[in-house]
Amino acid sequence: MARPRSDNKRLAILSAALRTIAAQGPGAATAVIAKAAGVSNGSLFTYFETKATLLNQLYLDLKAEMAAAALGGLPADQGLREQLHFMWVHWLDWATSCPDKRRTLAHLEVSEEITAESRETAHGMMAGVARLLEQSREHGPMRAVPLAFLLALLSVLADTTTDFIIRDPANAEHHREAGFNALWRMIA
Amino acid sequence: MARPRSDNKRLAILSAALRTIAAQGPGAATAVIAKAAGVSNGSLFTYFETKATLLNQLYLDLKAEMAAAALGGLPADQGLREQLHFMWVHWLDWATSCPDKRRTLAHLEVSEEITAESRETAHGMMAGVARLLEQSREHGPMRAVPLAFLLALLSVLADTTTDFIIRDPANAEHHREAGFNALWRMIA
Amino acid sequence: MARPRSDNKRLAILSAALRTIAAQGPGAATAVIAKAAGVSNGSLFTYFETKATLLNQLYLDLKAEMAAAALGGLPADQGLREQLHFMWVHWLDWATSCPDKRRTLAHLEVSEEITAESRETAHGMMAGVARLLEQSREHGPMRAVPLAFLLALLSVLADTTTDFIIRDPANAEHHREAGFNALWRMIA
Amino acid sequence: MARPRSDNKRLAILSAALRTIAAQGPGAATAVIAKAAGVSNGSLFTYFETKATLLNQLYLDLKAEMAAAALGGLPADQGLREQLHFMWVHWLDWATSCPDKRRTLAHLEVSEEITAESRETAHGMMAGVARLLEQSREHGPMRAVPLAFLLALLSVLADTTTDFIIRDPANAEHHREAGFNALWRMIA
DNA sequence: GATGAATGAGGCTTCATTCAT
């Protein structure tokens, strides 16, 4: 099977999967996703060999988008705290402004269908974040723990903070800063 | 009087569900769970009206067990930091010593099948932890954030730390303390 | 298995079956019937070897009761038309006053579970009605058709008339007489 | 364009349902019907959303066919008695020549699965018969009873007569005329 | 005998994937 031609269709499927999974979880039927994409039942399988393939791709796309949002435009000329704060703000902005993406990502993160390889790749996308973290903690109390540990902590902190912002958007900025300060106290 | 409903069997089903879901996720077939419990296909449904019922029950049991582990034997006569540390240690001990329970709980936590009511009940089980947290942060930098936020942070910190201990058991104690110190820096 | 002792229980089951089947059709679960009878699940099967046995017994009981209602107190000293009218009135009275019995009988009449033998036996219960019919049509236009045909016609006439009485009870007497007159015109 | 939904297959399923239900009643398993239709288990559900849908469709089809048989080619230029007789003959011809259809229709008529709407629609198909009946009874003894009552009587008369023809086909014509004469005496 | 738990064969329906058009 050659590479299918229409990139549009491929993207439509990915986007439909995003919306559908946000609403129904990863158990959403491929037929439903296809219909949401305006594409036939069977076409889905010319673009993605398998439902798992689609899920993994979606996972990687979302992770990449999230990483890009977090890392884009980092003010390299400023202090570490400012850079980390910048990243934090953009990460949370992304997460709170696309609740579907966040929700779907949360679903996929715990899905059995996502392969170890995908998780590996996704991990790599956060290299920039990791680097920033590495520098930030260099002289701090967590200078000796595995970096991966720190990264995981950052991730769940961001996630939890996002939850609270979504639940109580009136105090978005307040929660955001509280979360960041907690993070900074932890590592620096 | 007829054969009484056997508590053993009930527990066997719960335990089989635990093991099976740890391995296959909440999508595990009831038939598989039944067989793992050494019970007939239909018997499962005399003990649990529905698959969802079983899942919710399992969720509540695990939560209760976790809360009990975390809160049992709290040294009320010691300082807050000591008490919180005590809780932290016992919580992580429980989580690292029953990886299946932890894994299953993680699965259920994000499952669509768990009702709001169950989550509510589970939340109530953590009241003791919440109280401890409340006192610990009373004069600290997070004295103004919603307690629920703090509780959530504690929970994901514990979870993440557990992950690292399981992945690298040789340094269990080290990770455990690193996690606790991070927590304490955050809140106190 | 010896003859079980409690006739009460046997009757309770029969009566529960009557009510339950009226409401849910012959597909009603034996467990439901047992519970309605205030009897255990398994007891039902010490009184009736099989669900089919129960259904057939119920069928026969209802048929017998209906026949008895129709034939009881027949004024043997009066004319044929009067006797047939008497029977007609009592038949319809019975049918309209116990809608559950009628409904259940209708269900059983078309059930696959009722054996040919039961139908035979039930047929025999209508011998009195048949005799009356035989005499009534003796010199009429239907003197040559099989008696069974006539009996069947009488039966469906009565049934249909009952339907209309139940649907429009305000004109019960009117429908009843219209039905009888139609019958009489047909046969005499 | 994909393989179009095959009318053949649809009809095969309907026909298999007809045969299977005639033999086993409306409790017949969808799997059995599918196999009888030479179709996969799941295909049945691409043609009929639900077992109930299939049953209702079958009911309507049979009713329509029966009505068409009864009303087709009505000699409008002849007297009422002749027209009614014509209808009677054709109705009975249809019923006796397709015993399966008749049997299945009888089963469906009393099934819980047939919706009120289907019954309504089916009722409408008999409008032609109703009209004929209306005219026939206009000056007769039943001129005052509800037309629906008459229609019901006609229906059970036809049904009962069919039974006897099937049971004793040697005297088909005889039974047929006896039935018709009884009907005519009743209404005209 | 009475009870109700235990059994396991189906029943209906969904769904990922394949295949004819």
Added chain:
DNA sequence: AATGAATGAAGCCTCATTCAT
């Protein structure tokens, strides 16, 4: 390549009947 019908393996749950207590 696109379509959507076809497939059949599960999945959850029901239920008549049996059996331990």
